[in-house]
Amino acid sequence: MSKVNEYFDGNIKAINFENKGPLSIGVMEIGEYIFSTVAPERVTIIKGAITVKLPGRIEWKIYGTNDDFEVPGDSSFQMKVEQTTAYFCEYL
Amino acid sequence: MSKVNEYFDGNIKAINFENKGPLSIGVMEIGEYIFSTVAPERVTIIKGAITVKLPGRIEWKIYGTNDDFEVPGDSSFQMKVEQTTAYFCEYL
Incomplete structure (x- = not known):
């Protein structure tokens, strides 16, 4: 069953789910x-x-609708969000 | 601020948000x-x-990853979900 998670006081909300591996979508x-x-x-x-x-x-690089980027494991990345943005995350 | 909604006893979870109009993503x-x-x-x-x-x-028609379909307003549509599926909804 999918699961809702909230981060940064609800400013990021995500739904974690499985489909051939762990995935999430969020806003x-x-x-x-x-x-x-x-x-x-x-x-x-x-x-x-x-x-x-x-x-x-x-x-810093801008990623818009349909763009994607990859992040290595055991690391961290910085984001500036200037408009409410929805994303899809695949754990590789 | 985005808002989480659950339907069908949590079997459908959605996050409603705004970006140049009402939108939602869900699982x-x-x-x-x-x-x-x-x-x-x-x-x-x-x-x-x-x-x-x-x-x-x-x-009945199958819609897979990256496919899309449109539904008229004030109507309803039937769905059979055979694998956990994430979607993006734009209100036109």
């Missing part, structure tokens, strides 16, 4: 966040846009 | 459902597959 409100990873993951933007600084990188 | 567990619409909507499958019978149609 991020405007704000700046640091997310830690356990497993490596691929994040796809369903609707909206975020600016992301990946681990070990200097530059 | 459907295995089962058969009838969903009513108020506004017309477009449903896009993020991950998984469902079989849908649209209003006024006789045939």
Whole structure:
């Protein structure tokens, strides 16, 4: 059964579920966040846009609707969310 | 702020949010459902597959990952969900 999780005082809400592996979808409100990873993951933007600084990188990069990026496991990444954004996360 | 809603005893969980209009994402567990619409909507499958019978149609049609379908407002549609499926809904 899927499970709802909330982070950063409800500013990020996610639904975790399984389909041939662990997955999640979620919605991020405007704000700046640091997310830690356990497993490596691929994040796809369903609707909206975020600016992301990946681990070990200097530059910030914008990811909009249908864009995706990957993050190594056991690391963390920074996000600036300037519009309410929905995402899909696959744990690789 | 986004809002979590649950339907059919938690078998469908959704997060409603706004980005240039009302939107939602959600996860459907295995089962058969009838969903009513108020506004017309477009449903896009993020991950998984469902079989849908649209209003006024006789045939059932399978929609898989990245497929989408539209449903008129003030109507309802039937769904058979045979694998946990995530979706994105735009209210048109």
